[in-house]
Amino acid sequence: MKDQKVTSHGQNFNELKSRFQSNIYGTPKGKLRLDLIQEDFELYFVPEVAEKKLRVLDVGCGDAIFSMRLANQCHQLTLTDISTDMLDAAAGRAKSEGVSEERLTYHQGPLQEVLPAISSSFDLVIAHAVLEWVDEPAEALALIASKVAPGGWLSLAFYNENGLTYRNLLQGNFKKLKKGDWDQRKGGLTPQNPIPPDLVYDILQEANFEQVCRRGIRTFYDFMQRHVREGRSYEDVLEMERRYSTTEPFLSIARYIHVLYRRPD
Numbered sequence: 001m002k003d004q005k006v007t008s009h010g011q012n013f014n015e016l017k018s019r020f021q022s023n024i025y026g027t028p029k030g031k032l033r034l035d036l037i038q039e040d041f042e043l044y045f046v047p048e049v050a051e052k053k054l055r056v057l058d059v060g061c062g063d064a065i066f067s068m069r070l071a072n073q074c075h076q077l078t079l080t081d082i083s084t085d086m087l088d089a090a091a092g093r094a095k096s097e098g099v100s101e102e103r104l105t106y107h108q109g110p111l112q113e114v115l116p117a118i119s120s121s122f123d124l125v126i127a128h129a130v131l132e133w134v135d136e137p138a139e140a141l142a143l144i145a146s147k148v149a150p151g152g153w154l155s156l157a158f159y160n161e162n163g164l165t166y167r168n169l170l171q172g173n174f175k176k177l178k179k180g181d182w183d184q185r186k187g188g189l190t191p192q193n194p195i196p197p198d199l200v201y202d203i204l205q206e207a208n209f210e211q212v213c214r215r216g217i218r219t220f221y222d223f224m225q226r227h228v229r230e231g232r233s234y235e236d237v238l239e240m241e242r243r244y245s246t247t248e249p250f251l252s253i254a255r256y257i258h259v260l261y262r263r264p265d
């Protein structure tokens with residue numbers, strides 16, 4: 001497969017691996033995302049699955065920094081990504097963490113091609129920061145949801161259009177908002193297609209999924225002035241993010257939104 005950054009199916013992170021890892025997960029904003037999503041799992045998911053060994057699918061896995069925690073708990077993990085570089089990074093993470101290769105399966109390619117080729121369904125499907133990178137997010141979400149087994153779980157984290165709108169209002173980017181064109185730099189790490197939250201909620205409600213929890217990720221951190229942000233400890237920021245992340249209106253203007261859904265048996 002040719003290493004290209006942008007395809008008809010969305011963003012390909014080949015050749016961007018180092019920037020992705022350092023600019024996202026190597027920063028407090030990336031750590032906030034991981035810690036708050038992990039908290040949702042600890043509160044709602046872990047008590048329900050108890051000691052079960054699960055089949056887990058991570059769509060657009062990147063370097064699998066979140067889902068590899070599940071493989072470390074002896075769950076069976078299937079990883080998909082359009083980027084060969086990211087799958088290599090996920091394999092490197094698995095090796096460094098001592099995860100048995102027998103618990104891991106890899107599929108490289110666009111989710112629109114890979115998911116229909118996977119015949120099995122899964123107890124947990126993860127799609128974190130995926131929908132905003134594809135050309136047709138509604139179709140992609142329906143496809144992702146179709147891989148959840150009856151009684152299974154779906155974990156979505158998506159780049160929130162409300163948060164981006166609010167940020168542009170604060171910056172006075174009125175022309176951009178009137179045009180409805182985010183005009184992001186192609187090939188960069190800023191998503192091209194911010195997601196309206198109601199798009200997600202409506203599609204999954206229509207598919208009879210039950211929403212278990214909803215949380216804003218970085219409800220205020222990205223809006224802070226730099227000198228203020230740098231003057232606060234990570235622990236203090238996490239405490240306040242935790243306090244406001246499940247409360248409106250802060251939840252709905254967060255940079256990202258994380259939701260856990262359950263598919264009926």
